[in-house]
Amino acid sequence: MQEEIISPDHKAGFISIVGKPNVGKSTLMNILVGERLSIITSKAQTTRHRIMGIVNGVHEGTDFQLVYSDTPGIIKPIYELHKSMMHFVHGSLEDADVILFVTDIFEKHDEDDVITKLQHTETPILLIINKIDLATPEQIEEKVSYWKENFKAVEVIPISALHQQNVDGLFSKIIGFLPVHHPYFPKDELTDKPERFFAAEIIREKIFTNYTKEVPYSCEVVITSFKEKEDMIVVSAEIYVERTTQRAILLGHKGERIKKVGIEARQEMENFFGKKIFLEQYIRVEPDWRNKRQKLERFGYE
Numbered sequence: 001m002q003e004e005i006i007s008p009d010h011k012a013g014f015i016s017i018v019g020k021p022n023v024g025k026s027t028l029m030n031i032l033v034g035e036r037l038s039i040i041t042s043k044a045q046t047t048r049h050r051i052m053g054i055v056n057g058v059h060e061g062t063d064f065q066l067v068y069s070d071t072p073g074i075i076k077p078i079y080e081l082h083k084s085m086m087h088f089v090h091g092s093l094e095d096a097d098v099i100l101f102v103t104d105i106f107e108k109h110d111e112d113d114v115i116t117k118l119q120h121t122e123t124p125i126l127l128i129i130n131k132i133d134l135a136t137p138e139q140i141e142e143k144v145s146y147w148k149e150n151f152k153a154v155e156v157i158p159i160s161a162l163h164q165q166n167v168d169g170l171f172s173k174i175i176g177f178l179p180v181h182h183p184y185f186p187k188d189e190l191t192d193k194p195e196r197f198f199a200a201e202i203i204r205e206k207i208f209t210n211y212t213k214e215v216p217y218s219c220e221v222v223i224t225s226f227k228e229k230e231d232m233i234v235v236s237a238e239i240y241v242e243r244t245t246q247r248a249i250l251l252g253h254k255g256e257r258i259k260k261v262g263i264e265a266r267q268e269m270e271n272f273f274g275k276k277i278f279l280e281q282y283i284r285v286e287p288d289w290r291n292k293r294q295k296l297e298r299f300g301y302e
Helices: 025-033 080-094 112-118 137-150 168-177 195-210 244-251 253-273 293-298
Strands: 011-019 051-059 062-070 098-104 125-130 155-158 220-228 232-241 276-285
Touching: 011 025, 011 080, 011 112, 011 168, 025 051, 025 062, 025 098, 025 125, 051 168, 062 168, 080 112, 080 293, 098 112, 098 168, 125 137, 125 168, 137 155, 155 168, 195 220, 195 232, 195 253, 232 244, 232 253, 244 253, 244 276, 253 276
Parallel strands: 011 062, 011 098, 098 125, 125 155, 232 276
Antiparallel strands: 051 062, 220 232
């Protein structure tokens, strides 16, 4: 195979998207990458892993590779699971060439735990105020002024990720901070995660959208088999919950609720993978799995 020629002025770097839960980090990530890699729901703490999205291209005659990282919302850990999630955030800050600190127009300026993590970094920070489509010009101006006075960022940028307002301007600002460097990933890669990771995330998203209260947060999805055949992909998934009562809620009357999750997940997977999907789901009870290091490691929370 012929080796790809990389120009000597090639730019490459890591861009970490951080902030509190539910400010729109995953929506922004998907827009910037141009692919739906991160799951999005109206519930907080949906993202549990660091998910990388890779963008390659040419800007003003210079080849580049941007490696975006969507990260879990920064919280004060209660479970061992949360500690692992915050470890992903910390790792993304350590190797970042640019940090996008995302807030939203309704934040009540209680981001101390986020700011503490960012105040000692010398990495350039672009502070993003998201969801401006829901605010008046006066509210936006007030929020921009607040952050300019209270946080040291290279620039404060109001956007609407959902409506892609002011998002295009972000790209040129990010490119300006990238160092000259060879690509970190092969040019044909879109993400660092394997296909079975996204299959699990799609099922988990459907659980978040179909159930309320503690059930989604007590669930973890593990893909035990992912077999690609000529005409379809056969996926086998185990859904873990912490209590038998949660298992009963997940199943629903005569298994109708979990069947609905399966139908929605299968349709989403077919769109994502571009192939027919045969999906099997099994529900397992694992008491207090969110506090068991051995289980967390098996679930991919190293």
